[in-house]
Amino acid sequence: MVENARSANIVANLVLLAGIAYILVPLYLALTTASHSYPFMLQNGLVWSFGDQFLVNVTRIFTETSIPVQMANSLVVAVGSAAATCVLSFLSAYAVVYFRIRWAGPVFALILATVMLPLDVRFITTYQVASNVFSPLNAVLDATGLNELIADVFGAPGALQWSILDTRFGLIVPILAHGMGTFLFRQFFMTLPKDLFKAARMDGAGPIRFMVDILLPLSRTTFASLFILIFLTGWTQYLWPLVATSTPDMQTAIVGLAKLVPEETAVPDYPLLMAGAILVSTVPVLMIAFMQRYLTRGLVLSEK
Amino acid sequence: MNAINPAIHVAAASIRLGGVTKSYGRLTVIPRLDVEFRAGEFTVVLGPSGCGKSTLMQMIAGLERVGGGRIVIGEREVQDLEPKERGCAMVFQNYALYPHMTVFDNIAYSLRIAGVTKGERRTRVELVARMLGLTDYLGRKPSQLSGGQRQRVAIGRAIVREPAVLLFDEPLSNLDAQLRHDTRVELAELHRRIGATTVFVTHDQVEAMTLADRILILNKGEIEQYDTPKAIYHNPASVFVAKFIGSPPMNILAVSGDGSVLRLSDGRAIAKCGLKGDFQLGIRPEDVAVDHTGAASALKAHVRYREDLGSHSILAADLAGATVRIITPFGSEAPERSELLLSFPLQRLHLFDAMTGKAIPGAFGAATKDQK
Amino acid sequence: MNAINPAIHVAAASIRLGGVTKSYGRLTVIPRLDVEFRAGEFTVVLGPSGCGKSTLMQMIAGLERVGGGRIVIGEREVQDLEPKERGCAMVFQNYALYPHMTVFDNIAYSLRIAGVTKGERRTRVELVARMLGLTDYLGRKPSQLSGGQRQRVAIGRAIVREPAVLLFDEPLSNLDAQLRHDTRVELAELHRRIGATTVFVTHDQVEAMTLADRILILNKGEIEQYDTPKAIYHNPASVFVAKFIGSPPMNILAVSGDGSVLRLSDGRAIAKCGLKGDFQLGIRPEDVAVDHTGAASALKAHVRYREDLGSHSILAADLAGATVRIITPFGSEAPERSELLLSFPLQRLHLFDAMTGKAIPGAFGAATKDQK
Amino acid sequence: ANIDFWYGNTGAVETAIKAQCDAFNAAQSEHKITCIGQGSYEILMQKAIASYRAKNAPVLLQVLDAGTLDMMLSDAVVPVQDELPDVKWGSYIAGARAYYETSKGKLFAQPYNASTLLFYTNKTELEKAGIAKTPETWEDVIDAARKLKAAGSTCPFVTNGEPWIVFEQFSARHGLPIASKHNGYDGLDAEYVFNTTLAAKHMVNLAEWRSEGLVRLAADTKSGNLNTAFTSGECAMLESSSGSYTTYTKAFEGKYELSVGMAPMYKGHERHNTFVGGASLYIMKGHGKEEVEGAKAFLDFVRRPEQQMSFAAATGYVPVTNDVLDAIGKSGESNSPKYATAAIGIVSMSEPATPDTRGIRLGAYIQFRQIWTEETQKAFAGQQTMQVAFDNAKKRGDELLRRFQQTYKGVALP
Amino acid sequence: MSSESSVFSNRWLPALLVAPLVLLVMLFFYVPIFQAFYWSFFLERPFGGGSEFVGWDNFLRVFADPEFWKASWRTLIFMAIGSSLSVLVPLILAIAADRKIRLSLPARNVLVWPKGIAGVSIGLVFSFIFNPFVGVLAPLNSLVPGIWNPNFDGFDAWVALIAAHVWGGIPFNFVVLLAGLRAVPHTIYQAAAMDGAGPWRRIFDVQLPLIMPQLFVTLLLEFTESVTSAFSLIDTITKGGPGGATTLLVYKIFQDGFSSYDLSGASTQTAILMVFVLAIATAQFALLGRRISYER
Ligand SMILES: Nc1ncnc2c1ncn2[C@@H]1O[C@H](COP(=O)(O)OP(=O)(O)OP(=O)(O)O)[C@@H](O)[C@H]1O
Ligand SMILES: Nc1ncnc2c1ncn2[C@@H]1O[C@H](COP(=O)(O)OP(=O)(O)OP(=O)(O)O)[C@@H](O)[C@H]1O
Ligand SMILES: O=P(O)(O)OC[C@H](O)CO
């Protein structure tokens, strides 16, 4: 950094080496394990050398488990939630930043508060909502006595029913109820020169044109980093898809992977599990390795 | 750089502000402004930071609502119109180009919004580009342009709509000295050719002096002086203006008049004058003469330091407790920390009221001291 | 602002660089530099952006390792020492104050590291603070200070250790014009009192001219000229230096000599000279004389435009296809777009080699044209 | 009609269930069943709750044994015996019925995948250590363990310490009450009593034997896993589900000889029946007649002897109607290893019953199992004595029961 | 951005633009939270059909339950140890990676990978690695039998859990902290070097004070997140065991709600957890937030 303090550089190198090892050793062991057969693993345990069963294990993942289908689900969920988050966040941040509205502050606070309580804390009651999206409406109808009225008029009380459990849609929407993206876009918009806005107004652009012609193209990198962030969240989440889906064909790969661990009857087939874990992690890890720039930008921006 | 061709010439319109006021919350930025920018003139607005220059521009442009009063452009009252309906164009300090659009698209954007056909758009953008020497850069993004080129794109974007009024908010402050100089010359040329009524905000005196038909000097939202550069330089209406223009600024000395002469605080007589009372006496550094003849009227001063700038030197001398700066022409030199005899030519003196700082015209005889 | 008291005076040390080189990867920033900054002198390093000024400073300070060669400060060879062992102090462009420490702590930090006792620390910081007029601000954080105050804290931090060498890397470039002027004067004063060998990097000519005992002009890591300000202004060693110093810069015209006169590209004779071949002829804008007498040697030129700066005007005239800028003294005026007769006083002319750009001394008789 | 059936099993059992569903759909065209695995009994139950509240529950639901009371009180299911009054429910062996019927003898759910606890030994290893006869009592087991240890075995007997193995089935076959009111059959105001019975003593013994090196917890073994510890030959004896039988025979093939018997008793105690384990099927309310018909048809289908036989053969679960046993007898394969546990399992479940060995009808029982496991694990780890663990478990369990009672205030036990 | 000149003044358009997100946030964030609080005052039967208002009963019961306190205590300990380690480890790595050394670039890439690896996968890998019989520490057991057994020894289970937690938490905190370090102007380091501060001293005198904002943010998020993010790790590595040693509050809520159908109890604990998380966040803001914002 400043002067070439050898000792400091050596220590720094050692620290990084240890850090890289800390990250890589588990991954490496997962790889070696995945390359052995189950009986071999039972006899030898964890080994540092590679075997020749990797393809076999991967093939087993494809033939014996639902993970391939589930990876498709994960992809749908990850892409879906990332895309939807991008759109919703962009729109709401735009509204909050570029309009003179008195409620902008409160609404933004309302949205941002979602960062504080992750889905994992509220999953039980979220599950109830997901099992009937209209339940709050029904409750309101009941509470206000409107339902009696409806019952009088239509002969039956209004009890709308729409469950999104065990659907990909149901896996996506609760993730969307999150303020991170709005925050990211808002931060980004605030860094844009105000003169850009003024120039566009001078050029005659109204709110929609400004949004589409100027803001949207300029937000590309923010879109990219938010997309990656939410994609990773969507891909790696566990608790919600665990409870919100029932059929293996609806579950995400992460849930499918966890399900490969037998309840209690045998030593888990670690080679198979590791092959699965590797397979399931390839998509996001490749994404990170190639788009790390955007991810870091996303992670950083989100904090400032 | 000299790529300007006569091509666009607009029908300039005057801008009249009548009783315009503006406050932000409790902060009054513009108490009340009445001013007319004449059609086709180049007006430079000058004033310290925060005095309301940008606010003024934005009210004219329609980016900021007026607190009260009327703005008339040409014959139309515009204060309630949208920016795009006012026939103004604006060039921003950092250009505010659309970074994701090519030069062509940047210039064409307002036409696109206005629904101008593609072919027509192309024609007009190309015309402007030729005029500004941007033809070769139409396909580039702003990030691939130099500061000066960006500047010209910003101007192109403004003039492509053939606005009756061109507004510039410190458009040169981001350029380096050389480029600034060149662009300044270009702007003057451009204005001559297009003829749009131009209002130009700057901090830079050289720009103000060289570009303006008239200079409007603002101080806390109020007009200090509105006149030609020459008049502003040579007949400042107030101490504020006198000290604001000129580098180094005008020397101001506290004097008192006894009805026949003005005296410095140490009692020495500095100039003949029939007025009585306390005044501020101003003289520009280049007007103070170093007396080599030893005339009786010359005043002795102690040289504090000297800065040699090659082309000329600046002497700082103590005179009755105040520092007087003197520009000595190239070649003449006074050793540092020496004594000097200074003379103050009567026709170069300015007298200001000690309290209000307002100029007292004709204090030394002639009503104006305009040089030729 | 004039809060400087004589209090600290250090034993200045000379800095000698012998064959110093520096590359970043494949980019050679300093090919080979031999220079001596004399003890107690104030040297300004001037040069275009990227020429290696900061690199030079950092090598002296020990923040950057030399690629090769030796650096001797006083009697010690320091190129392999840690920064703190070199006895240098540095003031950075953005001051680089510790934002989380108070002014006191900022100044005291180096003493704390050096293990100076608390009481001693307090004494010395207070001394420095008094010297720089910072006594009232010792408890503040840098963010609560104005630009000029921060500047002084940075200086205070540098001098509290009583360094034999003071290094400044563009310390004034963040200040506004007024403050810059004041700080410049203060710095000159400060140097006079402390006496540390000072190396000062700047882009600003006025600073260079007014502050320096000597100016070192760097171009691509090599010395273009190293001399007093006066010599640099009046005897530039090359076209590079000539065009680098002066505002507007020296006019440079392509001429060819036939053994008796130098001729412009259009064949007109401009000066007598016994040299043959192609040259570049230089003359400063203030040295071009507007001839009103109609002397035969005068050359006719077409005025392109004129900029009136109040104190003086700059005329730009076409002469044999080149633009010649002329500073006309206050009062004289030529109408724009008119013809002018220009005369080029022989003793004010500079001749440079057409290829190398190096000055050809004595081309017009006298070896130097130093003015008095 | 199109009907849904939710189940919780995974692995081989899931495969067998799916096969049954396919067979059902293939066998008739009137109904179409969709069988949906929920991954585990617990999650299945939670989802059933939510979906029932949201009024889109499946018509057929598999619920584990320990969830029986919750279902009975839920008011969300129709007793199978009410829906299918004509079925000869009496042909279900008593041990399998008792768990799922009301105190008045009405069957609420149709037993489906039934298991019970059995005792397995590695006969080869035992003989090597000079033990000729398969132990039948705990005293025998410990004697054998001592001999095995002397012969160099590091793990004579292994257990995973799960409550249904070492505690519930132990209490049942020794005729010990787990809670008052006949394990809750007679009222929601039952209290746990197991901490005062032989069950507590048994756990103390296990802990002691463990420190003596005669008993190992699965977590102490090389694989850390109950079945592998046995199949690898590391451990010589264990109590385990009848459903594990096929796993063992396959693993032992050619290496060791397996013996299977009823779980050991303490000397001097009369043997009673073991509980039925596994899960049973419920018909949920809120469905149209058509769908209920479909559900009934599926229940009829899986009750058929040949279906039960193939399911038992594929999974090791025990067939639980007498006619199936007859059918196995007639099939000529009654000695086939795939039915080995069927016979012995049914014998075990058919030992004389008492009011305390019908089953467990206690609220929040799954949570109680967790508490029980937690407390005893602490005891095994030496953080407290086993008796304290039991007392704690009782105390915490009683709190659960009271809470449960409060939740169902005013609801009568069917 | 409140200035008139840089905003539009339409009224309905912005409402229309935020509506979709606000609706989702209401439905899937505020309604569930409201529901949790609502249920915590009722005694709910799992299958519905009976719901009795019990006032503060549920809270009293939860507060009287020693298991709740143990789980809360474990949560606190996990927060303290897990969070500080998952900030400290990335901090050390970031300080190292901030130096211009060869490993810095690869490290910056590799250290972000875990972000893409799900808690479940991490849990599986670590449960295998920490398996006492076949894992990396198995040799320890052959030296001193039984010394390492996370299936049995609560302490070992914690070690495994925290190692996995820190592993998964590295990317985010590393990136944020590194960004903070890189934002410190180079000249400040140079100034410190001129003042005589060596690399070690600079860490404490300059770097750490200057990345306080980032440290604060990472700690804040770690604290709030460690409450929940451990779920998938616990579920795959320890299942809350051994002997409940790793049953943190979230896991207990999951168990109570999902295996005991105790909706009221689980909701009550959820409500308490929410208040707790918010309290922690607020306290952090109050204690740390104000002190760390200085402009550069
Ligand atoms: N949106 C706003 N809200 C509140 N105060 C404002 C706003 N815009 C400007 N001001 C204040 O109004 C005054 C005038 O601002 P304005 O931008 O017009 O100054 P200026 O003359 O352009 O200054 P500068 O030379 O620094 O650009 C300043 O005191 C400024 O702080
Ligand atoms: N750490 C570095 N790595 C690579 N190249 C560098 C580094 N530091 C400086 N350079 C290059 O070395 C050259 C000289 O840089 P230096 O900072 O000394 O210029 P300078 O004269 O101070 O310029 P300026 O006036 O813009 O500050 C430049 O081309 C610069 O890009
Ligand atoms: O593993 P199973 O299906 O035999 O069931 C065993 C216990 O009864 C589960 O509660």
Ligand SMILES: [Mg+2]
């Ligand atoms: Mg402004």
Ligand SMILES: [Mg+2]
């Ligand atoms: Mg530099």
